[in-house]
Amino acid sequence: MTVMTDMAVPRPQRDWNFSWTDVGPFLALVALLMIGFAINPDFLSGTNLANVITRSAFIAIIAVGATFVISSGGLDLSVGSMAAFITGITIMFMNAMAPAWGAMAIPMGMAVAIGVGLLCGLMNGLIVTVGKIEPFIATLGTMGIFRALITYMSDGGTIPIDRTLRDAYRPVYFGTVGGIPYPILISIAVAAVASIALYKMKYGRKCAAVGANEDVARYSGISVISTRTIAYAIQGACVAIAAICYVPRLGAATPTTGVLWELQVITAVVIGGTALRGGKGHIWGTVAGAVILELIANLMVLSDFVSEYLVAGVQGVIIIIAMLIQRFSK
Amino acid sequence: MLTRKRIAALAVTSLLLAGHAVAADKKVVAVSIPAADHGWTAGIVYHAQAAAKEINAAFPNVDVVVKTSPSATAQVSALEDLSAGRKLDALVILPHTSEELTTPVKAVKDAGTFVTVVDRGLNDPSIQDLYLAGDNIAVGRNTAKYMIDKLGGKGNLVVLRGIPTVIDDERIKGFQDAIKGTELKVLDIQYANWNSDDAFKLMQDYLAKYPQIDAVWANDDDMLLGVLEAVKESGRKDIKLALGGNGMKDIVKKVIDGDAMTPVETPYPPAMIKTAIYMTVANLIGQAPIRGNVKLDAPLITQENAQEYYFPDSPF
Structure with missing residues (x-):
């Protein structure tokens, strides 16, 4: 219902309104940073924060795509497997091109990654929209397919990137511009483009309308099929961008790459304030959600209170508390 | 016309029977292992297939069949498929889980099959004839x-x-x-x-x-x-x-290569499946006694002995 009210309010006016849903995730983020600093001052050291935010980039970028899918009333469980599959294809392509093209193989591989990502997303979208299969089941199916493909491509082992490309590609994860690591800049860019698409363009409003009430959207002349399919394609492209940043980190794809990322992605989107049942999406909230998840994991290691056996449980409790704070602060 | 048909039928039947007789002469060793879902199991699959290929080439009267299963349930079904319609002379198995596989392996054992268990023990150790694991x-x-x-x-x-x-x-x-x-x-x-x-x-x-x-x-x-x-x-x-x-x-x-930070390694080698298959075949073919428990040690791999543990073609 909040969704409908949000949409009913004219845009310029809304921008002046103070919305807890928009600010909530950032308050949670600040609270977490303060608690972290109180527990261990190293938590706020430049290196630690840079590390944590950099490695939250994959989940953040994928979750930005998931914000489109979820806001339009869909769900994508295949993102983790898809990331592994795209990583595998990209590395194999780059390795094949390396002897003839040298370092040029890297941008070529990136283009292939985006292409494959768009196709994978499109496939998910068409199965859901044209095939009219529940998103949960459709993407559970493709999740298995992508996971099997990466396992098959790697014979269950690893697909390492060619040594000659390794050093040239490394900066994409480890390099910095003005002290800020590339993956952070890339995720900010992705989120900026996405927020323009979702808030300033017609497509964004269609997305929220389809997610809030499919029938009403259809009667208003919005094509539900194309809106949702495009959302899945955007998701595919985002997974590809995440894969491009991921490859240089460990320089290999394995059958365990990206396992359970889908759950982290969905959690980030929901922590960020987007309702799982669809409606208005919150791009920057999603990014904050992804950083929060990674910060919690980091805090678990940096603090000494929690037994190694209880880490997952405490993480669950923190996530639920964060959600409750948001719910009741409205 | 009729006689010709009958002769043809007879010929086909005798061929089939002959084929059956040849198959019956072969000793069948079934190998049931988890499917490759990460590096170590990928190594298991690689070494099991390598062992099967080498043994099948070296001993024409032995047939080593490798079957991989992605889950414990699938492995139970695979055991039924492997033992259906033919007598297994030996089974080499790396069970997904001890609990679920104990009863199915016992059923195979009761049919008169030699059972070799690798790495993960069954709940009832009396089922196995040979148990081989790392330490x-x-x-x-x-x-x-x-x-x-x-x-x-x-x-x-x-x-x-x-x-x-x-x-x-x-x-x-x-x-x-x-x-x-x-x-x-x-x-x-x-x-x-x-x-x-x-x-x-x-x-x-x-x-x-x-x-x-x-x-x-x-x-x-x-x-x-x-x-x-x-x-x-x-x-x-x-x-x-x-x-x-x-x-x-x-x-x-x-x-x-003499890396300074990682100068040694300790093995828990997936190649142990190969050891188990070779030992089982040694018993079938060469009558070498192998019943018992074998525990492979985990000696330090150093620059001197590293070649023994290096498998460049394996995925792991």
């Missing part, structure tokens, strides 16, 4: 001994463990028992799920938390890869040793 306690202990020796019995350690299982517990126990009474101090120990990415993150956190780390032990090589990347990226010079375990080819290669 997880020795993996931890031998790594610890090397660290004590190399660091002069003094220093700060961080440890990355895998997934809460018996294998993980045994490795950690072997390690902790060995460092007891020395001045080696374990600063921290956390789960990283035997996963390179999780290990990379955890190692970054360890580096942020502790200003002085002398050595790292990841109880599996997949995790060690993530650790090495995190250490390299941090530019820290205090870490003298980063050791793993299992015998992944990339790590064994480091040992061969």
Whole structure:
């Protein structure tokens, strides 16, 4: 219902309104940073924060795509497997091109990654929209397919990137511009483009309308099929961008790459304030959600209170508390 | 016309019978293993298939059949398929889980099949004729001994463990028992799920938390890869040793090349499936007695003996 009210309010006016849903995730983020600093001052050291935010980039970028899918009333469980599959294809392509093209193989591989990502997303979208299969089941199916493909491509082992490309590609994860690591800049860019698409363009409003009430959207002349399919394609492209940043980190794809990322992605989107049942999406909230998840994991290691056996449980409790704070602060 | 048909039918029948007779002469060894879903199981599949190929080529009257299964349930079905319609002379099995596979393996055993169990024991040890496994306690202990020796019995350690299982517990126990009474101090120990990415993150956190780390032990090589990347990226010079375990080819290669940070490795080699298959066939063909328990030790892999544990063509 909040969704409908949000949409009913004219845009310029809304921008002046103070919305807890928009600010909530950032308050949670600040609270977490303060608690972290109180527990261990190293938590706020430049290196630690840079590390944590950099490695939250994959989940953040994928979750930005998931914000489109979820806001339009869909769900994508295949993102983790898809990331592994795209990583595998990209590395194999780059390795094949390396002897003839040298370092040029890297941008070529990136283009292939985006292409494959768009196709994978499109496939998910068409199965859901044209095939009219529940998103949960459709993407559970493709999740298995992508996971099997990466396992098959790697014979269950690893697909390492060619040594000659390794050093040239490394900066994409480890390099910095003005002290800020590339993956952070890339995720900010992705989120900026996405927020323009979702808030300033017609497509964004269609997305929220389809997610809030499919029938009403259809009667208003919005094509539900194309809106949702495009959302899945955007998701595919985002997974590809995440894969491009991921490859240089460990320089290999394995059958365990990206396992359970889908759950982290969905959690980030929901922590960020987007309702799982669809409606208005919150791009920057999603990014904050992804950083929060990674910060919690980091805090678990940096603090000494929690037994190694209880880490997952405490993480669950923190996530639920964060959600409750948001719910009741409205 | 009629007689001709009858002759043809007779000929076909006798051919079929002959074919059957030839098949019956062959000794069938079924190998049931988990499907390759990560590095170590990929190694199991590779070595099982290699053993099957070598034995089938060397002994024309032996037929080694390898069947991989993605889950315990699938492995139960695979056992039924393998034993349906033919008598298995021997079964070599690496069970997904002890609980679910015990009864199905017993059924195969009761039909008169020689049973070799590898790595993970069944709930009822009386079923197996031969049990072959590595030594997880020795993996931890031998790594610890090397660290004590190399660091002069003094220093700060961080440890990355895998997934809460018996294998993980045994490795950690072997390690902790060995460092007891020395001045080696374990600063921290956390789960990283035997996963390179999780290990990379955890190692970054360890580096942020502790200003002085002398050595790292990841109880599996997949995790060690993530650790090495995190250490390299941090530019820290205090870490003298980063050791793993299992015998992944990339790590064994480091040992061969004389890597300063990873000069040794402890094996828990997937090639043990090959040992089990060869022993089982030795019993069938050469009447070599093999009933009993075989425990492969986890001797340190050093530059001198590394070639023995190096399989460049294996996925692991």
